[in-house]
Amino acid sequence: MRHRFIPDLTEDQIAAIQLEGLVWTVNHAFGGSPFYRSRLEAMGIAPGDIASLDDIRKLPFTTADDLKDGYPMPLLSVPERDVVRIHGSSGTTGKRKILAYTQSDIDLWKDMFARCFELAGLTREDRVQICVGYGLWTAGAGFQLGCERFGAMALPVGPGLLEIQLQMLTDLKSTCLCSTASMALLMGEEVHKQGLAERLALKRAIFGAETHTPKMRRQFEQSLGLEHSFDIIGMTELYGPGTGLECEAHEGIHYWADLFILEILDPETLAPVAPGEVGEMVVTSLRKEASPLIRYRTRDLTRLIPGPCPCGVSMPRIDRIMGRSDDMFIFRGVNIYPGQIGSVLEGFPELSAEYQISLTRREGLDHMAVRVERTPDASADNDERLARAVANDIRKHILVRSEVSILGPGELPRSFAKTKRVQDERGED
Numbered sequence: 317m318r319h320r321f322i323p324d325l326t327e328d329q330i331a332a333i334q335l336e337g338l339v340w341t342v343n344h345a346f347g348g349s350p351f352y353r354s355r356l357e358a359m360g361i362a363p364g365d366i367a368s369l370d371d372i373r374k375l376p377f378t379t380a381d382d383l384k385d386g387y388p389m390p391l392l393s394v395p396e397r398d399v400v401r402i403h404g405s406s407g408t409t410g411k412r413k414i415l416a417y418t419q420s421d422i423d424l425w426k427d428m429f430a431r432c433f434e435l436a437g438l439t440r441e442d443r444v445q446i447c448v449g450y451g452l453w454t455a456g457a458g459f460q461l462g463c464e465r466f467g468a469m470a471l472p473v474g475p476g477l478l479e480i481q482l483q484m485l486t487d488l489k490s491t492c493l494c495s496t497a498s499m500a501l502l503m504g505e506e507v508h509k510q511g512l513a514e515r516l517a518l519k520r521a522i523f524g525a526e527t528h529t530p531k532m533r534r535q536f537e538q539s540l541g542l543e544h545s546f547d548i549i550g551m552t553e554l555y556g557p558g559t560g561l562e563c564e565a566h567e568g569i570h571y572w573a574d575l576f577i578l579e580i581l582d583p584e585t586l587a588p589v590a591p592g593e594v595g596e597m598v599v600t601s602l603r604k605e606a607s608p609l610i611r612y613r614t615r616d617l618t619r620l621i622p623g624p625c626p627c628g629v630s631m632p633r634i635d636r637i638m639g640r641s642d643d644m645f646i647f648r649g650v651n652i653y654p655g656q657i658g659s660v661l662e663g664f665p666e667l668s669a670e671y672q673i674s675l676t677r678r679e680g681l682d683h684m685a686v687r688v689e690r691t692p693d694a695s696a697d698n699d700e701r702l703a704r705a706v707a708n709d710i711r712k713h714i715l716v717r718s719e720v721s722i723l724g725p726g727e728l729p730r731s732f733a734k735t736k737r738v739q740d741e742r743g744e745d
Contacts, residue, residue, distance in 0.1 A: 337602025348393035416606035429462025429558035445490035454556025489517035501680035504539030524548035568633035
């Protein structure tokens with residue numbers, strides 16, 4: 317089957333493209349980024365040292381801490397006048413990871429995302445309801461750019477707004493839903509409650525940004541009457557969502573190996589794992605201009621799936637993202653580190669450093685509760701106001717809602733080992 321956007325490449329052709337892109341990226345970053353030049357020179361590496369794909373192992377790793385330390389525009393490898401947009405995501409402290417884009421980066425992202433819609437079996441007759449966040453996040457912009465590049469009709473509703481979502485589904489007859497798995501589950505339950513199933517034209521859903529269980533997926537597929545649903549991957553550091561998607565065979569996620577190199581490494585030793593074994597996904601961009609990535613440690617855990625896919629698409633595959641190699645958790649599509657909550661609490665002298673985060677799922681929607689102790693000299697009379705103020709600051713800095721409660725000194729459990737800050741009770745399948 318011929319595709320408009322997905323290239324049909326052999327392994328040798330992909331390898332040749334990757335080597336050319338790797339050489340270009342190292343030269344481009346060395347010449348344009350003081351950060352990369354310093355890092356490469358410190359390891360005694362010059363651009364001319366990259367002559368084969370195996371030479372990628374000579375290159376240094378890039379981490380989220382590098383993006384934090386280089387705030388506000390880390391890794392910048394072009395003059396600022398060439399930057400046409402920035403997007404951001406959560407970082408390991410209150411500061412975000414801000415990534416810059418040239419027009420070429422945006423155009424490439426559009427084409428990359430259009431591949432996802434094509435792989436999901438959409439046509440230009442489809443109506444795509446986009447239920448993910450817009451603004452600083454990459455999600456909404458990416459889904460809309462890709463949809464318009466592909467040529468389908470975009471319905472940019474954004475997250476939440478359940479009544480408007482249902483109105484668009486029934487009145488505009490959306491055929492494809494783009495959301496988190498939690499949002500799809502919640503909408504499916506509401507469709508069932510209101511008896512709207514017969515009024516829907518939905519056939520497919522593209523979901524991502526959070527882990528999900530097979531049971532959760534089956535539930536929203538059934539309640540929304542879907543023929544297929546597709547897991548999508550992506551991150552702000554590598555353009556945004558759209559770096560890979562499941563096909564109709566549902567035997568792994570195809571990723572765009574002509575646009576980035578994907579390594580699976582042991583997160584402790586940083587050596588390659590055996591084929592098919594789980595490890596940390598490390599990515600190197602091949603054509604990214606404004607903020608190129610060289611061996612960026614995503615902390616995502618997955619594995620390469622060997623062999624050809626029954627769908628016939630030649631792009632290689634990985635398994636779904638199985639978790640993180642660090643302590644990050646995903647709440648309503650937002651990447652959050654416990655330390656971000658701790659940073660917010662530092663602004664309240666009445667509160668101690670002891671806190672705990674509880675994640676639960678009720679009626680298909682994730683909820684976050686934050687329990688934090690008062691200092692011994694703080695009065696309990698102020699608890700209600702303090703809880704509201706903390707919740708407001710979490711909303712302001714991390715862009716999520718939480719239920720905050722203030723406890724007395726010593727009420728949270730203690731540990732002589734590492735304190736377990738996050739209690740995730742959202743359930744396993």
